Amino acid sequence: MRALRGTVALVAASAVGLGLTACSDAASPIGGDGGKTVLTLGSWRTEDLTMWQDEILPVFEKANPTIDVRFNPINTNEYNAAIQSQVDGGTGPDLITCRPYDVNRAWIGKGYFEKLDGKPVLDKFDAQSLEAWSGDDGGRYCVPTASVLAGFFYNKDIFAELNLQVPTTQDEFLAVLKAVKDNGKYEPLALGSAESWQLAYNGLYSIGPAYWKGEEGRKGLIDGTKKVTDPDFVAAFAAFDAWRPYLPKGHESLKYADMTQLFSLGKAAVLPDGSWDINQVTANGIEIGVFGPPAATAGGTRYLQEMPDMAIGINAASKHKAEAEKFLDWTASTEFQQLYANKVPGFFSMGKEPVKYTNPLAQQFADLKTGAQLTPRLGLDRLSSGTPPFDDEVWRVLQLMYTKGLTPQAATSELQTGLQSWYKPQQR
Amino acid sequence: MRSRYRHLLAFTLPALAVYTVFAAYPLASSIYLSFFDSDTGVSRWVGFDNYVYLFTNPTTSERFWNALVNNVEFFAIHLLVEVPVGLLLAALLTSGRLRRSAAVYRTLLFIPTTLSVVVVGFIWRLIINPLWGLVEHPLLGDERTALPTISLMSVWQYVGIPMIFLYTALLAIPGPVLEAARIDGANGWTTFWRVKFPLIAPQFGLIAILTYIWTFNGFDIVFALNGSAPGPNYSTDILGTLFYRTFFGSSGQVSDLDLGATVASVIFFLILVTTAGYFVLLHRRLKSYEL
Numbered sequence: 001m002r003a004l005r006g007t008v009a010l011v012a013a014s015a016v017g018l019g020l021t022a023c024s025d026a027a028s029p030i031g032g033d034g035g036k037t038v039l040t041l042g043s044w045r046t047e048d049l050t051m052w053q054d055e056i057l058p059v060f061e062k063a064n065p066t067i068d069v070r071f072n073p074i075n076t077n078e079y080n081a082a083i084q085s086q087v088d089g090g091t092g093p094d095l096i097t098c099r100p101y102d103v104n105r106a107w108i109g110k111g112y113f114e115k116l117d118g119k120p121v122l123d124k125f126d127a128q129s130l131e132a133w134s135g136d137d138g139g140r141y142c143v144p145t146a147s148v149l150a151g152f153f154y155n156k157d158i159f160a161e162l163n164l165q166v167p168t169t170q171d172e173f174l175a176v177l178k179a180v181k182d183n184g185k186y187e188p189l190a191l192g193s194a195e196s197w198q199l200a201y202n203g204l205y206s207i208g209p210a211y212w213k214g215e216e217g218r219k220g221l222i223d224g225t226k227k228v229t230d231p232d233f234v235a236a237f238a239a240f241d242a243w244r245p246y247l248p249k250g251h252e253s254l255k256y257a258d259m260t261q262l263f264s265l266g267k268a269a270v271l272p273d274g275s276w277d278i279n280q281v282t283a284n285g286i287e288i289g290v291f292g293p294p295a296a297t298a299g300g301t302r303y304l305q306e307m308p309d310m311a312i313g314i315n316a317a318s319k320h321k322a323e324a325e326k327f328l329d330w331t332a333s334t335e336f337q338q339l340y341a342n343k344v345p346g347f348f349s350m351g352k353e354p355v356k357y358t359n360p361l362a363q364q365f366a367d368l369k370t371g372a373q374l375t376p377r378l379g380l381d382r383l384s385s386g387t388p389p390f391d392d393e394v395w396r397v398l399q400l401m402y403t404k405g406l407t408p409q410a411a412t413s414e415l416q417t418g419l420q421s422w423y424k425p426q427q428r
Numbered sequence: 429m430r431s432r433y434r435h436l437l438a439f440t441l442p443a444l445a446v447y448t449v450f451a452a453y454p455l456a457s458s459i460y461l462s463f464f465d466s467d468t469g470v471s472r473w474v475g476f477d478n479y480v481y482l483f484t485n486p487t488t489s490e491r492f493w494n495a496l497v498n499n500v501e502f503f504a505i506h507l508l509v510e511v512p513v514g515l516l517l518a519a520l521l522t523s524g525r526l527r528r529s530a531a532v533y534r535t536l537l538f539i540p541t542t543l544s545v546v547v548v549g550f551i552w553r554l555i556i557n558p559l560w561g562l563v564e565h566p567l568l569g570d571e572r573t574a575l576p577t578i579s580l581m582s583v584w585q586y587v588g589i590p591m592i593f594l595y596t597a598l599l600a601i602p603g604p605v606l607e608a609a610r611i612d613g614a615n616g617w618t619t620f621w622r623v624k625f626p627l628i629a630p631q632f633g634l635i636a637i638l639t640y641i642w643t644f645n646g647f648d649i650v651f652a653l654n655g656s657a658p659g660p661n662y663s664t665d666i667l668g669t670l671f672y673r674t675f676f677g678s679s680g681q682v683s684d685l686d687l688g689a690t691v692a693s694v695i696f697f698l699i700l701v702t703t704a705g706y707f708v709l710l711h712r713r714l715k716s717y718e719l
Binding site: 248258403 | 485486487488553556557558559564565566567568569570571654655656657659660661662675676677678681682683685
């Protein structure tokens with residue numbers, strides 16, 4: 001009997017212990033720290049932990065000595081589910097990093113965020129920059145932190161050796177690829193089809209806007225006035241398909257890291273990529289330049305994919321909204337944006353005030369914005385909020401185009417069928 | 429008598445408590461979750477609607493059945509390759525021909541099992557990389573070869589498990605039995621198939637059911653190699669990755685906790701029914717020879 005009591009006591013003690021640690025974990029973000037208010041900031045960028053802790057947050061805390069901000073990142077892949085269960089369970093961070101478009105719209109619908117309409121912090125951004133984080137009612141809930149751009153890295157030495165000019169139209173682009181292929185010494189295009197996301201994000205969504213006319217085509221799909229099978233969209237898919245002869249051998253199983261490596265080792269002339277890859281492509285010290293997506297015709301409008309990537313909103317259940325608002329005011333300032341964008345090259349400020357970039361490639365990327373029509377990724381706004389998600393379907397058909405020769409016509413009609421099966425505006 | 433039960437209870441209680449809190453409760457709550465729909469922000473009891481949706485919605489069920497068929501293939505390849513190779517290796521290790529180096533081989537063959545799946549995936553991806561590897565054919569980029577390739581990588585990693593099972597069973601065969609066979613004039617081949625094999629036969633049932641449980645819970649190698657929407661054209665999608673994509677969401681997919689819980693419950697019942705069926709129908713009939 002004594003043994004039993006001992007065991008029960010032990011189990012009870014350990015259960016209490018577990019409970020206590022759980023409590024103290026949950027309590028620390030809310031509880032004070034020597035009179036300071038502690039704010040937690042949830043994010044999916046675990047790789048930025050030391051940067052926030054050592055370089056960014058101290059600047060804010062120096063100006064606001066009564067506030068202590070803690071950066072609490074969660075692994076990218078688990079971020080959505082983790083935030084959902086935290087907020088639903090009442091343990092969400094005070095400041096939530098907002099995913100763009102549909103995921104965030106679902107969160108807004110569930111009442112996760114404090115509404116920001118009418119707050120002066122929003123005046124630092126233009127309407128289109130705020131669009132990615134607005135609710136169904138058009139209300140604003142998040143303050144933009146950074147966007148990413150898509151373009152083409154090129155090897156300057158190979159271009160010089162083969163006497164090539166930076167292309168400005170699709171025809172010139174294909175001529176450059178053909179010249180490299182005919183020469184035979186280098187791969188024209190560092191592009192693999194094993195990871196389908198980058199076929200969409202760095203391929204189609206980069207060159208496609210020139211054909212579907214950026215926002216005109218994108219919004220047309222959203223309000224149902226345009227179909228994926230329209231000639232503009234088919235032409236965009238055909239332009240993507242025209243790259244196929246210039247892919248490296250065995251591209252079907254080359255991953256994103258393989259192509260970055262192929263390019264940064266100086267074995268390929270052009271790499272269609274996103275701005276976030278700047279540090280990786282320059283790792284081996286080769287001479288690299290950047291050009292924007294080629295226009296459909298000579299002298300035609302230039303389009304550039306600017307993808308709203310990150311924004312920060314206030315948890316509606318936070319106990320420290322006034323302090324959280326102070327922090328948001330600061331992230332909207334040029335001081336923060338200058339600091340942040342230069343710590344992570346390839347991420348760009350979305351504010352109206354221009355920002356200077358110390359990384360030369362980042363500055364070149366930012367310069368592409370001048371005179372170009374900006375447009376986000378085609379498939380992520382509203383079109384992916386049902387099943388099948390349009391964006392995932394685009395990934396799949398683009399991969400099939402490159403691996404099994406699916407035609408642009410067949411690809412677009414598959415997409416239209418999928419979209420029409422659930423998306424109301426496309427059913428009229 | 430009563431005090432014996434009390435002691436029994438006392439000794440099992442800690443384990444039972446841990447098991448209940450960390451295994452039974454999450455499992456039950458996951459099954460419970462699968463009967464709700466919380467798309468609109470409020471949880472609503474919907475009974476078996478999520479299951480009906482999973483099995484009949486044209487888009488979702490296509491992914492589900494595809495993942496199930498792929499999973500069966502994943503299991504079949506493991507069973508048909510891993511077990512015979514494991515048997516061969518175990519037979520060679522106990523044949524007495526290797527003498528002292530048997531221990532070295534045994535260790536070498538078992539090492540991959542202890543490696544992280546991420547490491548195994550990375551090594552194999554380099555070996556079969558069409559740009560700088562040994563094989564020119566894009567094995568992982570071809571719908572026909574992608575799943576067998578991943579399965580064989582996994583077989584390579586885990587062949588040590590059936591090998592060790594069969595190896596220990598073979599070692600447990602008493603020497604006099606084998607000596608008697610030798611005196612009766614049986615050669616190595618005959619001894620193996622007529623004497624050793626019947627004695628270790630019950631092991632195969634156990635290995636098969638463990639492989640089944642393991643492959644239907646499979647996820648990591650596919651995720652490590654091909655991500656959460658495993659291509660090309662979902663040809664390497666198995667139940668584990670389908671669950672992950674549904675529950676945690678993917679880039680273009682909003683995570684759906686209820687449907688994710690439904691997929692998890694289906695996987696659980698698939699494993700439960702088969703395992704229970706195996707133990708009730710088959711395992712009790714397998715006869716071990718009394719030695």
